[in-house]
Amino acid sequence: MSILIDNNTRVMTQGITGKTGMFHTKTGKEYANGKNCYVAGVTPKKGGQSYEGIPIFNSVREAKDATGANVSVIYVPPPFAAAAIEEAVDADLDLVICITEGIPVRDMVRLKDKMQKNASRTILIGPNCPGVITPDEIKIGIMPGHIHKKGPIGVVSRSGTLTYEAVGQLMELGLGQSSCVGIGGDPVNGLKHIDVMKMFNDDPQTEAVIMVGEIGGSNEEECARWVKANMKKPVVGFIAGVTAPPGKRMGHAGAIISGGKGTAEEKLAVMEECGIRTTKNPAEMGKLLKSVLK
Numbered sequence: 001m002s003i004l005i006d007n008n009t010r011v012m013t014q015g016i017t018g019k020t021g022m023f024h025t026k027t028g029k030e031y032a033n034g035k036n037c038y039v040a041g042v043t044p045k046k047g048g049q050s051y052e053g054i055p056i057f058n059s060v061r062e063a064k065d066a067t068g069a070n071v072s073v074i075y076v077p078p079p080f081a082a083a084a085i086e087e088a089v090d091a092d093l094d095l096v097i098c099i100t101e102g103i104p105v106r107d108m109v110r111l112k113d114k115m116q117k118n119a120s121r122t123i124l125i126g127p128n129c130p131g132v133i134t135p136d137e138i139k140i141g142i143m144p145g146h147i148h149k150k151g152p153i154g155v156v157s158r159s160g161t162l163t164y165e166a167v168g169q170l171m172e173l174g175l176g177q178s179s180c181v182g183i184g185g186d187p188v189n190g191l192k193h194i195d196v197m198k199m200f201n202d203d204p205q206t207e208a209v210i211m212v213g214e215i216g217g218s219n220e221e222e223c224a225r226w227v228k229a230n231m232k233k234p235v236v237g238f239i240a241g242v243t244a245p246p247g248k249r250m251g252h253a254g255a256i257i258s259g260g261k262g263t264a265e266e267k268l269a270v271m272e273e274c275g276i277r278t279t280k281n282p283a284e285m286g287k288l289l290k291s292v293l294k
Contacts (some may be wrong), residue, residue, distance in 0.1 A: 153175020
């Protein structure tokens with residue numbers, strides 16, 4: 001098993017005719033190794049064309065009805081990306097993964113409010129995320145597929161590059177991954193650490209989890225408290241931003257400390273109190289995880 005996606009997932013790419021959409025759709029299709037996971041593309045006014053044998057449609061609804069696609073990945077430019085997410089949500093897809101960085105916060109606030117009021121069942125990951133991969137089955141996003149292999153370790157992270165770092169360390173130790181989920185670093189986004197942790201807890205293939213967070217907000221603390229009360233598997237953690245100057249926004253839009261809350265030290269302290277082994281050295285994530293395996 002895995003979480004969120006597997007080789008039965010049917011993917012459409014919104015923004016498939018742009019340079020980024022074309023490149024990552026091609027690499028995703030190649031990673032699927034002959035399995036027909038990427039089934040549609042969407043670009044308004046480009047319907048009837050194709051790319052790499054993938055038919056292109058004018059709308060998400062058309063693509064879903066014609067191909068049975070149930071997941072969308074979005075490479076649409078920032079001014080139009082929230083509308084692209086909204087279109088996918090309105091089409092009642094199972095999962096939407098938005099890679100786009102720099103979406104106006106106001107657009108995302110309005111979209112999340114609409115999703116909540118309409119009780120949307122669509123799961124949103126991102127924006128500003130690297131995507132999701134179930135190794136040796138399917139990758140949706142911008143992560144380098146060759147550094148992953150199937151195994152028992154789940155990875156959830158706000159940072160794309162630190163996801164790759166964690167995976168690289170696991171691979172050096174001979175530890176593959178069940179699924180890796182980049183939730184993104186924007187202040188208004190979809191799935192949080194706690195949502196993904198619940199999925200890993202229920203996944204029989206996942207034996208332990210690396211959780212990577214950043215300064216800003218309180219999502220890591222909320223997840224840690226849930227882990228203490230509910231998690232049946234070992235979790236190790238790392239928080240980026242230990243050396244961040246107070247009041248400075250660091251990297252991701254969500255990585256900003258407000259009112260003295262959301263510091264790396266505070267997050268690490270709560271995680272340790274909740275039984276999550278942590279490290280302040282990003283080079284030690286893999287070794288720390290291996291040390292807690294039974």
